[in-house]
Amino acid sequence: MxxxxxxxxxxxxxxxxxxxxxxxxxxxxxxxxxxxxxxxxxxxxxxxxxxxxxxxxxxxxxxxxxxxxxxxxxxxxxxxxxxxxxxRVTESRVRLGMPDDFVGSIGEALLHRFSPQNRALYIDLTCDFSRKLRLMMNNGELDVAIVTQAPEDPPDSVFRYERQVWCTGPNGHPEDEEVLRLAMFSDDCSARPRVFATLDRAERPWRLAHTSSHVSGIHLAVASGSMLTVLPESAVPAGWRCLGEADGLPALPALPLVLLVSRSERLAARQLAAFLRREFARAREPGVETVGWIEGAERDTPARNKAGL
The missing domain is CATH 1.10.10.10 (Winged helix-like DNA-binding domain superfamily/Winged helix DNA-binding domain)
Structure with a gap:
């Protein structure tokens, strides 16, 4: 042969x-x-x-x-x-999409480790919710996208589990309130219904006090000290307080991330995808709760919250 x-x-x-x-x-x-x-x-x-x-x-x-x-x-x-x-002139652009709460961690790696090694390429970054990024991939508007796992994805398609944490500004104590005031991403966020369902199962009263389509809007609201939010661990701003079960808050499931790559087989897309898998792929870690993310996805939106608000 x-x-x-x-x-x-x-x-x-x-x-x-x-x-x-x-x-x-x-x-x-x-x-x-x-x-x-x-x-x-x-x-x-x-x-x-x-x-x-x-x-x-x-x-x-x-x-x-x-x-x-x-x-x-x-x-x-x-x-x-x-x-x-x-x-034709070699196309050096690679179109990447991801939710903007991952820009801090993944974006830093792209700037400091990927770009210096691939000077002929430039990244055209789009930040949006996973559902919209999937549509853009289907329409050929993106080459690579990082999205949260969906029910239609193969069970072994996850390339990284991201811890989710309760967090708030450095000076406030919203976790002490009888009814939690939440600052969350808007309706398009696929993780949000599961946060609400987790609170309902724990019988912890809550109400939605602020929504934003961008992480900067969440930061502004939570920095006031009177609201609580949920962010990927890597996206929590320096100086913020991370909270957990010791603070009376229920444990959150890990966020499963999937890497989508276009079928165009462009070299630039393959190079970027290979870098992301190499840099960020992480097997399930002991103690990281992942059960219940995809199961029962049709029940994403809880029928009530304990505060009745």
């Missing part, structure tokens, strides 16, 4: 990236059977096993890891060659 087929190498890399034949097939726009067959034929030709098929996740063997590394290099060289001979 002296030659590799590009489609087979793409299937190999996709299975490694997503840890699932089903998710890899969805990314490549192929059937699960076609991806499985491509990898099986490659294993047969090589006479070696490339993946261990687990119950929940597929993992590469030592031989598989070795070949996947070469496959990535071949894909990069192929993409560079095609762009070099194309009758």
């Amino acid at each position: 002296r030659h590799f087929d590009s489609d087979t190498l793409a299937a190999l890399v996709a299975v490694a990236d997503f840890g699932s034949f089903t998710a890899a097939a969805e990314h490549l726009g192929k059937t699960q059977a076609a991806v499985s067959m491509a990898v099986a034929r490659l294993e047969e030709r090589l006479g070696k096993k490339l993946f261990e098929r687990g119950h929940r996740r597929v993992t590469a063997t030592v031989t598989g890891e070795c070949l996947i590394g070469y496959a990535r290099q071949i894909q990069t060289i192929e993409a560079e060659a095609l762009e070099a001979v194309a009758d």
Whole structure:
């Protein structure tokens, strides 16, 4: 065997990236059977096993890891060659979307670690809620998007779990109020209904005191000291107080994040996606509660709150 087929190498890399034949097939726009067959034929030709098929996740063997590394290099060289001979100026822009409460942590990594290593690229960043970012991906308006997991996503599509925390300004104590006053993102936020449901299950009275479509609006409201909010742990401003069960507040489920990548196979999009997976991928950690995020999604909006407001 002296030659590799590009489609087979793409299937190999996709299975490694997503840890699932089903998710890899969805990314490549192929059937699960076609991806499985491509990898099986490659294993047969090589006479070696490339993946261990687990119950929940597929993992590469030592031989598989070795070949996947070469496959990535071949894909990069192929993409560079095609762009070099194309009758157009190489497109250096990559369109990235994410909720704006992740800009602080992820944006800093992009500026300090991705951009210096990829000077020919520039990132066109769009901040919005996950539902809108998914629509933009479907319409071809984005190349890469970081969104919260949805019921239609494969169970193993999560590339990072982000802790959610109760937080407030440095001087106020809104957690001591009989009825919690909440500053939250607007209706388009997919995490908000689960926060309300968590409070209802804990029988903690609350009312919605402020909404905003941007994290800056949440910061302004909470900085007054009379309101409480929920943010990803990485998005809590310096000096704010993080609260928990010791303060009479219920534990929050971790926020599962999914990385969506367009099927255009543009080199810029692949480079950015690979960086994000490498820098931010994190397995489920002990003690991080994730159960109940997707289950019962149709019951997102609670019928009441304990304060009756």
